[in-house]
Amino acid sequence: GAVVSQHPSRVICKSGTSVKIECRSLDFQATTMFWYRQFPKQSLMLMATSNEGSKATYEQGVEKDKFLINHASLTLSTLTVTSAHPEDSSFYICSASGPKARGQYNYGYTFGSGTRLTVV
Amino acid sequence: LAKTTQPISMDSYEGQEVNITCSHNNIATNDYITWYQQFPSQGPRFIIQGYKTKVTNEVASLFIPADRKSSTLSLPRVSLSDTAVYYCLVGPGGGADGLTFGKGTHLIIQP
Numbered sequence: 608g609a610v611v612s613q614h615p616s617r618v619i620c621k622s623g624t625s626v627k628i629e630c631r632s633l634d635f636q637a638t639t640m641f642w643y644r645q646f647p648k649q650s651l652m653l654m655a656t657s658n659e660g661s662k663a664t665y666e667q668g669v670e671k672d673k674f675l676i677n678h679a680s681l682t683l684s685t686l687t688v689t690s691a692h693p694e695d696s697s698f699y700i701c702s703a704s705g706p707k708a709r710g711q712y713n714y715g716y717t718f719g720s721g722t723r724l725t726v727v
Numbered sequence: 728l729a730k731t732t733q734p735i736s737m738d739s740y741e742g743q744e745v746n747i748t749c750s751h752n753n754i755a756t757n758d759y760i761t762w763y764q765q766f767p768s769q770g771p772r773f774i775i776q777g778y779k780t781k782v783t784n785e786v787a788s789l790f791i792p793a794d795r796k797s798s799t800l801s802l803p804r805v806s807l808s809d810t811a812v813y814y815c816l817v818g819p820g821g822g823a824d825g826l827t828f829g830k831g832t833h834l835i836i837q838p
Contacts, residue, residue, distance in 0.1 A: 613770070641825040650814070651771070653825035666825075700770045704822035711761075711776050716826060718770030 609635050609705045613719030620691055620726055628686045628722045630701030636681035637703035641716075642674070645698040657684045691726045698723050731815045736833040745802045747832050749815030752796045760791060760798045763814045765831070771814060775800065802834075810836045 610633040620626050630640055638659050643651040655665045655676050663676035673695075675687040684703075688695055700721045707715040732750040739745045751760070759778055763771035775782055777789040777798070788801040802809055812831040818824070 611770075639823055643825075643828075650830050651826075651828040653827065656823075656825050698768065702770070702825070711773065715773065716822075718772070721768060721770050723768060 609703075609715060609717040611637075611701065611703050611717045611719040613701050613722055615722060616720060617723045618725070620724070622692055622726055623690055625687055625689045626691055626724060628688075628699055628701070628724075630684045630686070630703070630719050632682045632703045632705060632717075635703075635705040637684075637705050638681065639704045640678060640684040641702040641704075642676060642684075642686050643700045643702065645700060645721075647698075651700060688724065691724070693726045696724055696726045731817055731829045733813075733815050733829060733832045735830060736835065738835050738837065739805055740837050741806055742804050745805050745809070745834060745836075747800045747802075747813055747815075747834065748797055749800070750797045751815070751817045754795050754817050755819070757819045758817050759820055760789065760795075761816045761818075761820075762787070762789065762800045763816065763828075765812045765814065771828075774813075805834075805836050807836050807838065810834060 612631045614629045640657045642654045644654050645651045653666050654669045655663045657663045657676045657678040659678045659681050665671045678684040698721050701719040702716050761776040762774045764774050765771040775787045775789045777791050779791050782789045790799040812833050814828050814831040
């Protein structure tokens with residue numbers, strides 16, 4: 608089945624520094640990838656939609672200059688949290704639309720394992 | 728996208744059948760119903776998807792009445808490892824749009 612690899616799984620950084628998170632589709636090409644953020648005991652919130660070779664589309668309230676997204680190839684999208692602050696500490700999850708899983712009727716959305724970001 | 732309503736939490740015991748119902752009164756004709764499972768500190772995982780009537784796979788069944796305004800995820804003989812958050816999503820899919828997650832149902836399975 609479709610696999611999305613996300614790295615790193617956990618990162619701790621100092622306030623003011625930048626952190627890059629990678630999302631790779633291992634066995635399929637993903638024209639579109641998505642980035643979500645999840646705070647403790649809350650649901651996933653879509654941050655942005657990333658299309659290969661073009662600028663990302665950000666959801667309302669998400670600062671595009673703070674959360675830089677690059678989707679330079681059909682298998683890799685990166686999210687860079689710039690000048691991170693403690694309030695950016697969260698669980699970041701990427702997803703790619705790709706092959707349907709068995710039993711799916713429409714496009715399959717495969718999720719990465721997530722990145723726990725802690726800003727100290 | 729149609730809004731969904733699920734119970735915030737449910738408790739059950741190992742070996743029991745668990746049914747989680749999701750309401751989606753404004754479901755559109757071209758919408759599918761999809762359920763995801765999420766363990767702590769992991770990304771969601773696809774469980775099952777359906778359009779109408781009943782769908783069954785190796786891990787769950789999905790029951791959808793004729794009016795499609797609700798759906799029920801059925802987990803047979805649950806184990807402790809089924810403790811997770813279960814999300815019901817309704818939408819046409821298509822691959823170009825991100826998903827809108829509701830609050831989900833936190834299922835806790837006890838010994």
